[in-house]
Amino acid sequence: MRALFVGGPVDNSELDINATTPPTHYPPDTGSGQSRYRLHQVGRKGDDVVYAVYGAPDSADDEVLAIAEERGYARRFEAEPGPARL
Numbered sequence: 001m002r003a004l005f006v007g008g009p010v011d012n013s014e015l016d017i018n019a020t021t022p023p024t025h026y027p028p029d030t031g032s033g034q035s036r037y038r039l040h041q042v043g044r045k046g047d048d049v050v051y052a053v054y055g056a057p058d059s060a061d062d063e064v065l066a067i068a069e070e071r072g073y074a075r076r077f078e079a080e081p082g083p084a085r086l
Helices: 061-071 073-077
Strands: 002-006 014-016 037-045 048-055 080-083
Touching (some): 002 061, 037 061, 048 061, 048 073, 061 073, 073 080
Parallel strands (some): 002 048
Antiparallel strands (some): 002 014
């Protein structure tokens, strides 16, 4: 699946995650107490999660979702956007 980032120093960056379920935070475990990006949305194609949208630590959910829609992630991946709850 593709991880897509909104806000913060890695805004509009992407990377591949080799997992069937996206982690709730990225990076998943820093061990340093450092703020992490939080999962806000997943895009599904059938039963498969094909993308995950992560927002910067201080980003509001509605702001991250609006930016994800503007960037056309669902269209790009031909997927249905949905809530972060899996």
